[in-house]
Amino acid sequence: MITFTNVSLIYPNSTHTVLEDLTFSVDEGELILVTGATGIGKSSLLRLINGLVPHHTGGILAGDISVNGISTQTVKPGGLAHLIGIVGQNPSMGFVTDTVEEELAFGMEALNTPPDVMRKRIEEILDLLSLTQLRKRNISTLSGGEQQRVAIGSALVMHPKVLVLDEPTSALDPIAAEEVLSILHRLVHDLSLTVIIAEHKLERVIQFADRMIHIESDGSTSIGTPQEILAKSTITPPIVQLSRALKMPEIALTVREMRRLTEGFRSSIEIPHPSSHAPHSFTPMIQSRSVEVRYGDARALNQVSADFYPGEIVAVMGRNGAGKSTFLKTIVGITSPNSGSVEVMKSDPILLTGRARISLIGFIPQEPSDLLYGQSVAQECDNADKDNEVPKGRTLSILSQLVPGISTGSHPRDLSEGQRLCLAISVILSAQPQIFILDEPTRGLDYSAKAALVSIIKQIATEQNHLVILATHDVELVGEVATRTIFFSDGEIVADGPTVDVLLSSPAFAPQVAKIMAPVPWLTVNDVLKGIASSP
Numbered sequence: 031m032i033t034f035t036n037v038s039l040i041y042p043n044s045t046h047t048v049l050e051d052l053t054f055s056v057d058e059g060e061l062i063l064v065t066g067a068t069g070i071g072k073s074s075l076l077r078l079i080n081g082l083v084p085h086h087t088g089g090i091l092a093g094d095i096s097v098n099g100i101s102t103q104t105v106k107p108g109g110l111a112h113l114i115g116i117v118g119q120n121p122s123m124g125f126v127t128d129t130v131e132e133e134l135a136f137g138m139e140a141l142n143t144p145p146d147v148m149r150k151r152i153e154e155i156l157d158l159l160s161l162t163q164l165r166k167r168n169i170s171t172l173s174g175g176e177q178q179r180v181a182i183g184s185a186l187v188m189h190p191k192v193l194v195l196d197e198p199t200s201a202l203d204p205i206a207a208e209e210v211l212s213i214l215h216r217l218v219h220d221l222s223l224t225v226i227i228a229e230h231k232l233e234r235v236i237q238f239a240d241r242m243i244h245i246e247s248d249g250s251t252s253i254g255t256p257q258e259i260l261a262k263s264t265i266t267p268p269i270v271q272l273s274r275a276l277k278m279p280e281i282a283l284t285v286r287e288m289r290r291l292t293e294g295f296r297s298s299i300e301i302p303h304p305s306s307h308a309p310h311s312f313t314p315m316i317q318s319r320s321v322e323v324r325y326g327d328a329r330a331l332n333q334v335s336a337d338f339y340p341g342e343i344v345a346v347m348g349r350n351g352a353g354k355s356t357f358l359k360t361i362v363g364i365t366s367p368n369s370g371s372v373e374v375m376k377s378d379p380i381l382l383t384g385r386a387r388i389s390l391i392g393f394i395p396q397e398p399s400d401l402l403y404g405q406s407v408a409q410e411c412d413n414a415d416k417d418n419e420v421p422k423g424r425t426l427s428i429l430s431q432l433v434p435g436i437s438t439g440s441h442p443r444d445l446s447e448g449q450r451l452c453l454a455i456s457v458i459l460s461a462q463p464q465i466f467i468l469d470e471p472t473r474g475l476d477y478s479a480k481a482a483l484v485s486i487i488k489q490i491a492t493e494q495n496h497l498v499i500l501a502t503h504d505v506e507l508v509g510e511v512a513t514r515t516i517f518f519s520d521g522e523i524v525a526d527g528p529t530v531d532v533l534l535s536s537p538a539f540a541p542q543v544a545k546i547m548a549p550v551p552w553l554t555v556n557d558v559l560k561g562i563a564s565s566p
Contacts, residue, residue, distance in 0.1 A: 031192060031224045032056040032079060037093035038249075039074060039083065043439070048074050050249035052093070058191075059222035061215065063235055063256070065265055066245035068433055068448035068476045072228035073119060075245065076194045079226065080114040081107040097192060112141060115185030116194040119447040119474060121177045122169075122397070130172075130180050131156075131165045137188050155183040158213055160206075171325060174201040174396045174470060175350030175503070182210060186217075192224045193217075197447065199234050200473040201396070203349045203503045205538050207234050214238070230448070230476050233267035233506065233542050236260070237284045257281055265477055268506055268542045271555045285545045292546060299550050302561070312339045315465060315497050316361055321370035323356050323521075330356040332521040333370070338465075338499060343491045345508040345529065346501040347539060348518035354501040355396060357518065358469050361499070362393045374465065388418060392463035396470050398454030399442065407445070408438040410453060418461035429456040432482045448474025452483075459486065466490055468500040472507050480504075484511045509533060509541040509553035529553070 037052040048071035056062055064072045077083040081102035084091045095102045098113055118124055127133045134155055138148045156162045159179045169177060178201045185193055193214070199207035215238045217223040229235045236242075242259040244252045252259055260270050260281055269288055273281050276295065282288035289296075314337040323331040330353050338344060346354045359365040360372055363379030372379060375390060382390060394401070404410035411425040418425075429436060432452040442450055451474055459466070466487075472480050488511060490496045502508060508515060508529060515532040517525035517539075525532050530551050533540050544553050552558050 031058045031060075031098060032226075033094075033096045034078075035094045035096075037078065037091070037095060039071075039078065039089055039091050041087075041089045044437075047249040048089075049078075049245070049251070052251050054243065054251075054253050056224060056226070058224055059218055060240045061218050061225045061227070061238055063232075063239035063242045064226065064228040064245070065230075065232065065242060065259070065263070066476075067247065067265065068230075068452070068474060068479050069436070069446040070245045070247065071249070072245060073196050073446060075243070076116070076196050076226060076228055078102070079192065079194055080110050080116055081105065082116075111137070112188070113190060114192045114194060115188050115190035117178075117181045117185050117196065117198055119196045119200070120397070121181030122174075124181060124184075125169050125177075128168055128170075129165075130161060130167055130169060133169060133180055133184055134187050137184060141188070151187045151189070155187045158186070159183045159210065171328075173351045173355060175203060175206060178202055179206065179210065179350075190223075192226070194226045196228050197230065197474060198227060199229065199231055201350070201470060201503070203347075203539075204234075204505060206350055207231075207503070208538075211235060211238055230472075230474065231267075231504070231506075232265070233269060236267060256283055267477075268555055269546070272543055272546065272558065275555050275559060285542060288546045296547060296550065299547075299561070301550055312341075314339055315375055316499075317371075317373045318357075318361065319371050321357075321360055321367045321372060323353075323360060323365060324368050330521050331360065331367070334521070334523055335370075336516060336523060336526065338497055340497055341491050341495045343487060343498045343511055343513045344500070345512035345515045346499065346518065347503070347505075347508065347515060347532075350503075352518040353521040354518055355469055356521075358393070358467055358499065358501055362391055362467060363387075364393075385419075388461050388463065390464050392458035392461060392466045394451070394454055394458055394468040394471060396473075398451045401454045401457060402442040402450065405441060406438065407436060407440055407442065407453060410442060410457065411438070414457040414460050420460050420462075425456050425460040428459050428486070429453055431486065432456065432479055446474060448476070448479060451475065452479065455483070459490075462494070463496070465497045465499070468498075468502075470502055471500055472502065472504045480507060487511050505533065505539050505541045506554075509544065510556075 033055045034052050038047055039049045040047045064075055066072050074083050078095050085106055125133055127136050134152045135148055156165055214225055218225055236256045239256050242256050244259050244263055260266055270281055278291050282291055316338040318334055318336050321331050321334040348354055360367055366380055402410055404413050414425040415422050433449055487498050491498050512529040515529045516523055534551055541553050552561055
């Protein structure tokens, strides 16, 4: 179905090739997972499949790519629209209509699909992706995860033979991600759909993949089964990290397999008693009281009350559309509550301006590009140093911790989603705000970049005694870094407590290690190693 023959790619002004002499083929009905570090070239590989690279992006391409016998050199990307569906890293950049139903219909209208066929396909996709309740909604009012499902639906409704997805679960909660991946898996097996996925959250995808393509820093690639690639890869999900830490004889890809392998080990562990949590002795930095926010007739927040204290790392979780982003925007002062009140250090956040706001609240929205306006990474970092009144080089130093080796001459829009996110985080962090708030902070980040972010967040909370609040669907991140977790549902807080208690009470939102080690209350590989070290 897809054939790469001696493919090499280099972009203008780049000092190294993105891909080097890549040769492989994908059969009909295969699900291929593409992995690699942040900014390594995964998105470029996907865009080569439908010709967006180099026809629209520029660059020098050697070798040949063919899809269903059609060479991408002989046709423009539009000539493959009937054959290939593609979902980018940032779905909102690809929408062309206002409502969900119109967006699903747009591609079929462009191909003159008969109206009766269009209607049938739209109803199928609405049901398949649980979008029925959103069919009349304006796309701009949807959450990031809801937009992601609409983008996937817009591709699937065209009945492509090849589906290419770039970070398809990055904005989805664990339940929605499992549903979408299960649907794709079923289409692969039932309809022989060929699926190519680039994804950083490997723990969600590896069990579905037939083969993996891992891109190295020098542009070379490794191709093989998930077991073959993960046996030697430095980019590994928690389940593989745990296999290595426990020196297991083989690598498991699923929780079920790992529980079987660790049955003897788990039976020898004494379940530790839960530790008591002392009440806070500090004055809250943030207080929300009976906050209600409505968008038209829809109520996004309903009587939300919560306090946040210095030194906390608080994770805000819940399904897509539960009200997490609205809650963060209300705390920051972007959204004004219809009723109730929010105080940040005894002040109304809406009234904070200028230097007072910068030094008090740092906010990373779901779309970090909104914070970037420089013409290069270097200029962006210099501007941040000046605006935040900090020594020259501080912003770039933070960025280098998150993504080492980033090109400072690149324009921010030419960076990958993960690199742009890290740049925005660096810009905000250089001001050393007392309150650091992040909305989906790990979209596009590989495990090493995520580990660097975790280290920085812990340092902010423990050494500087500042407050960190993050809204995320990344349960592995929450298990690693959060001291407290708040769970939202339909605009209301349904759980608020220590992270270990909240995550273990919800199997769907529990990290991989927690599922493997249950009923022992360990959330991460580090928890397991510490537990082993402290056991008699």
